[in-house]
Amino acid sequence: MSSQKTQLKCIFSPKSKGEIKMVRIKVPATSANLGVGFDCLGLALEQYAYFDFEEAEELLISGCDPVFQTEDNLIYQAFTYTLEKLGQKSRAIHLNIDSSIPPARGLGSSATCVVGGVLGAFALTKTPVDHYQVLQIATEIEGHPDNVAPALYGGLIASFMGENKIYTQKYDIHDSYRFVVFSPDFETSTKEARERLPEKIAFSHAVANQSKLVFALASLASGDGELLQAVQTDQLHEPYRKVMIHEFDDVAAFAREAGACSVLISGSGPSILAIFQEEVPIEKLRTQVSSLQHEWKCYTVNVDLGGAGIC
Structure with missing residues (x-):
């Protein structure tokens, strides 16, 4: 640039x-x-x-x-x-x-x-x-x-x-994608999240992530939500960090059931970013997360x- x-x-x-x-x-x-x-x-x-x-x-x-x-x-x-x-x-x-x-x-x-x-x-x-x-x-x-x-x-x-x-x-990001942020009432430490990462990873995991990244960028640009769903399975940081995020699996399940192409940890957490296409059942999602123990703010957000x- x-x-x-x-x-x-x-x-x-x-x-x-x-x-x-x-x-x-x-x-x-x-x-x-x-x-x-x-x-x-x-x-x-x-x-x-x-x-x-x-x-x-x-x-x-x-x-x-x-x-x-x-x-x-x-x-x-x-x-x-x-x-x-x-x-x-x-x-x-x-x-x-x-x-x-x-x-x-x-x-x-x-x-x-x-x-x-x-x-x-x-x-x-x-x-x-x-x-x-x-x-x-x-x-x-x-x-x-x-x-x-x-x-x-x-x-x-x-x-x-x-x-x-x-x-x-x-x-580029295709204009069919819609983004939803789930932000909880608790914090996580970036330092602690970094410390959770292993000192060594499997060679196969590194190769897999490298390959998926190329296709993730292509799918975000093309609007191929099926491809995005297939490649957004990280093996470098999310498996180790999601255990720090209370009710992560519940929120992720709600988003996927509602049709999300991808559910990701935002930064080092604890907020969660879900990517949808075209339609977002935001009121249903808000109702679902309101049943959880922690208070989760759930809102749509555009790309700046x-x-x-x-x-």
Whole structure:
């Protein structure tokens, strides 16, 4: 994916003394892995976090739990890290967060914060945005590009880190597919989910996943739901992670009985992503999950194609 340069506009607050710059950044949620795309695929979703950055005399963070209203806030950390990368002086800001993306649910909340902080620094300093540079900085902070790349670019993105470069590729998704998120009332730790993975896997499992990934991408682009159903059986991470997700088998069974082509762990969980074609019996699914012990939010969501940017 080639680099792009865009000049973000700055918005001025009429309530401020003088003209204190204020910008609003919008970043989509993401669902990583998508079954056989372990650590290399990510999908941007039309569920958003909004971050308002305004220059201030001292740091003030609002719109989130008080425990995150400090200099350790991930968004602010990404903001200050990026200022340093851009050769800009550190500055105090008023940061307001308005997010519908729950933390620690496998919907890319941390990547959303990182991308928001990086773009906020570009925008507030009126620095022309080079999207590849943003991707580099965000990946340095996040540690991997599989969530930050779709959050930044939108759509279905494959990514991998070479020795000196991050490679990304956007893939098409057929418009017949419908996506449903099942998000529970409990969290899972990405660190713990990573620790659940075995140190070694069977050679046959690696070959199977590699083969299936090629066909999964083709089926997502072509709208071949039967093929998608056949190839979305991961053997690298889902068997080890699903045991951390209470009632996973129940939710998966409800989705498959309702006609889902594919049922996947979103990121490292605990949210579950189901892929349907054409029709989604959403009210029936909501009724079914309401019978479970845990509270599951069940909702349809579209693919975000635009990625992060200024509002």
